[in-house]
Amino acid sequence: MISSPHNQHLKTIRKLQDKRHRERTGLFAAEGEDLVDAAGRAGLEAELVLVAEVDVEPELLDAVSTLGSGTRVVGVFRQRFADPGGALSVWLEGVADPGNVGTIIRSAHAFADGPVVLGPGCADPYGPKAVRASMGSIFARPPARAAFEALAGTTVALASGTGAELSEVELVEPVTLCLGAERGGLSPEVLEGASAQARIATRPDGPDSLNVAMAAAVSLHECAHRMAAHA
Amino acid sequence: MISSPHNQHLKTIRKLQDKRHRERTGLFAAEGEDLVDAAGRAGLEAELVLVAEVDVEPELLDAVSTLGSGTRVVGVFRQRFADPGGALSVWLEGVADPGNVGTIIRSAHAFADGPVVLGPGCADPYGPKAVRASMGSIFARPPARAAFEALAGTTVALASGTGAELSEVELVEPVTLCLGAERGGLSPEVLEGASAQARIATRPDGPDSLNVAMAAAVSLHECAHRMAAHA
Numbered sequence: 429m430i431s432s433p434h435n436q437h438l439k440t441i442r443k444l445q446d447k448r449h450r451e452r453t454g455l456f457a458a459e460g461e462d463l464v465d466a467a468g469r470a471g472l473e474a475e476l477v478l479v480a481e482v483d484v485e486p487e488l489l490d491a492v493s494t495l496g497s498g499t500r501v502v503g504v505f506r507q508r509f510a511d512p513g514g515a516l517s518v519w520l521e522g523v524a525d526p527g528n529v530g531t532i533i534r535s536a537h538a539f540a541d542g543p544v545v546l547g548p549g550c551a552d553p554y555g556p557k558a559v560r561a562s563m564g565s566i567f568a569r570p571p572a573r574a575a576f577e578a579l580a581g582t583t584v585a586l587a588s589g590t591g592a593e594l595s596e597v598e599l600v601e602p603v604t605l606c607l608g609a610e611r612g613g614l615s616p617e618v619l620e621g622a623s624a625q626a627r628i629a630t631r632p633d634g635p636d637s638l639n640v641a642m643a644a645a646v647s648l649h650e651c652a653h654r655m656a657a658h659a
Numbered sequence: 660m661i662s663s664p665h666n667q668h669l670k671t672i673r674k675l676q677d678k679r680h681r682e683r684t685g686l687f688a689a690e691g692e693d694l695v696d697a698a699g700r701a702g703l704e705a706e707l708v709l710v711a712e713v714d715v716e717p718e719l720l721d722a723v724s725t726l727g728s729g730t731r732v733v734g735v736f737r738q739r740f741a742d743p744g745g746a747l748s749v750w751l752e753g754v755a756d757p758g759n760v761g762t763i764i765r766s767a768h769a770f771a772d773g774p775v776v777l778g779p780g781c782a783d784p785y786g787p788k789a790v791r792a793s794m795g796s797i798f799a800r801p802p803a804r805a806a807f808e809a810l811a812g813t814t815v816a817l818a819s820g821t822g823a824e825l826s827e828v829e830l831v832e833p834v835t836l837c838l839g840a841e842r843g844g845l846s847p848e849v850l851e852g853a854s855a856q857a858r859i860a861t862r863p864d865g866p867d868s869l870n871v872a873m874a875a876a877v878s879l880h881e882c883a884h885r886m887a888a889h890a
Contacts, residue, residue, distance in 0.1 A: 535873055538865040565866055595884065629884065634769040635796055642766055642876045649877040650884075653826065653860065 430484040433491065437476055438484070441502050442492040447552050454507050456554035458567075459493055464503040466564025476504040494556040507554050508570040512579060514542020515601045516651055517572075519579060521618060522549035522609045523640055529553050529571075530561025531641040532607075537565035539648040545572040545579070545604070576618050579604050583622040585614050586647055588637040591625030594647055598624070599655055605647050610640050661715040664722060668707055669715070672733050673723040678783050685738050687785035689798075690724055695734040697795025707735040725787040738785050739801040743810060745773020746832045747882055748803075750810055752849060753780035753840045754871055760784050760802075761792025762872040763838075768796035770879040776803040776810070776835070807849050810835050814853040816845050817878055819868040822856030825878055829855070830886055836878050841871050 430438065443449040444457040455475060458464055464477065480486040480500045490498030512519075518536050523529055529544070529551045536544045544553070551558055553571045576583070581602035586594070606622055608614035619625060628638060628646055638646070661669065674680040675688040686706060689695055695708065711717040711731045721729030743750075749767050754760055760775070760782045767775045775784070782789055784802045807814070812833035816822070837853055839845035850856060859869060859877055869877070 531870070531873070534866060534870065538861040538869055538873075541862070563866065563870070568864075568866075628880070629887075630769040631772070631883075633799075635765060635794065635799075638769055639762070639765065639794070641873075642762070642769075645873045645876050646880040649859070650880070652862075653881075656860075 430478070430488060433488055435488075437478060438488060438492050440476065440504060441478070444504065445494055445556060447555060450507070450552065450554055455504055456507055456559065457556065458503045458505060458559055459495055459499040459501075459556065461501050463559065463564050464501050467503060467505055467567045470567035472505055472567055474503040474505055478502050510543040510570045510572045512543065512545045512572045512574045513602070514540060515603065516540040516648070516655060517542025517545055517602070517604050518644055518648065519545040519547055519574070519576065519583070519604050519606045520550050520608075521547040521576070521606065521614055522612050523607070524549060524551050524609060526551035526555045526558035527561045528639070528641045530558035530566070532644040533558070533562040533569060533571060534565040535641070535645040535648050537569045539652040542602070542604075543569055543572045545574050547574065547576055576606070576621060582624070585619050585622035585625045586643055587613060587619060587625055587627060589627060591627050593629045594626040594650060595629070597626045599651055601655065603651060603655070605644070605651065607640050607644055610637050661709070661719060664719055666719075668709060669719060669723050671707065671735060672709070675735065676725055676787060678786060681738070681783065681785055686735050687738055687790065688787065689734045689736060689790055690726055690730040690732075690787065692732050694790065694795050695732050698734060698736055698798045701798035703736055703798055705734040705736055709733050741774040741801045741803045743774065743776045743803045743805045744833070745771060746834065747771040747879070747886060748773025748776060748833070748835050749875055749879065750776040750778055750805070750807065750814070750835050750837045751781050752778040752807070752837065752845055753843050754838070755780060755782050755840060757782035757786045757789035758792045759870070759872045761789035761797070763875040764789070764793040764800060764802060765796040766872070766876040766879050768800045770883040773833070773835075774800055774803045776805050778805065778807055807837070807852060813855070816850050816853035816856045817874055818844060818850060818856055818858060820858060822858050824860045825857040825881055826860070828857045830882055832886065834882060834886070836875070836882065838871050838875055841868050
């Protein structure tokens with residue numbers, strides 16, 4: 429039973445809150461039974477698992493937790509990255525909020541066969557907030573990394589207020605939905621380089637734009653539904 | 660210029676972080692220019708607005724902010740509640756996470772003409788996290804409160820894994836989409852009492868369930884699209 433805060437395993441977990449340490453080691457931490465269970469279901473072996481009261485004194489584990497309420501279990505896993513691909517996938521540009529990145533990884537897990545592909549300026553998908561927001565989908569569906577230019581097939585640039593309605597856009601597989609952050613949106617290069625620009629139809633008296641995680645969920649669901657109907 | 664932390668206005672703002680104080684006074688605070696601007700666009704007059712460096716010393720305003728980064732402006736507004744109604748609306752049960760409540764208020768603003776109707780066990784829509792997550796939609800579309808039994812028209816109970824696919828469910832206006840929290844789901848009374856049970860089609864290798872805010876966005880978008888096509 430670990431009873432010293434200077435224990436090497438605890439230090440490892442704490443250091444993995446730091447992005448540079450995650451990059452240097454290629455590891456990340458997942459907190460809580462749900463996430464550690466999700467890793468198991470995805471067939472992943474942990475590099476390290478610490479369970480409160482079994483492996484470590486509970487207050488020491490709480491002290492290295494990023495959760496305000498502390499945690500009963502922490503697993504350390506090796507980061508994995510997929511290749512871009514699939515009949516339907518998502519590419520993100522400048523989505524710097526880790527909660528949005530994690531939520532979109534989860535939505536893609538629900539609706540798409542391809543991964544979430546991270547372009548420039550995106551949050552680290554293996555940071556604690558992103559991992560938590562993915563609700564374990566990061567294990568089942570590791571993200572990919574690629575520049576826009578590397579995408580193959582139909583690229584649909586989602587933008588507020590411009591382009592055709594998404595429901596009118598032709599979807600020739602493979603399809604990649606391209607989304608930018610709510611404020612900044614996609615860069616001009618992507619808007620011009622994409623196969624099509626599309627917008628999600630919202631009410632005229634609705635908000636000016638949609639949160640990127642909402643836009644991703646809605647557009648993934650719509651495209652998945654249309655592509656299944658034509659399959 | 661307010662220069663004392665004991666100023667009555669600052670105390671009011673701080674106290675409004677407390678749900679009981681919000682209930683007692685019928686007021687709430689909105690932090691940040693975007694939210695205060697959204698109130699103005701919705702035609703709402705503030706009970707009180709404090710602008711850093713104009714009305715108050717910046718560090719004193721930061722001290723009563725719920726944002727880690729502090730804020731430049733805080734407005735205090737009167738809470739408003741709408742009546743249930745509209746051709747399309749949402750009813751929530753047990754959605755205790757304020758971020759989800761606020762996000763759903765925003766999605767309803769984007770896709771529905773009716774309000775978000777709060778059933779039992781939901782977070783206060785006027786708490787700081789909910790207001791922030793609504794991105795100002797709480798001003799344009801104040802929520803309603805009602806028991807399930809009070810809903811009129813077609814009630815569609817969204818549930819994971821049971822019922823028909825939402826795309827197959829007949830939508831006779833007015834339609835209320837009923838959603839529960841991801842874990843607890845809807846109560847048996849609601850599942851049995853609803854006009855129809857429906858599920859959002861997800862991949863067989865996808866996650867077991869959807870976050871309630873994602874489910875709300877996807878189902879609102881789908882129903883709005885179908886109802887517009889038949890209008």
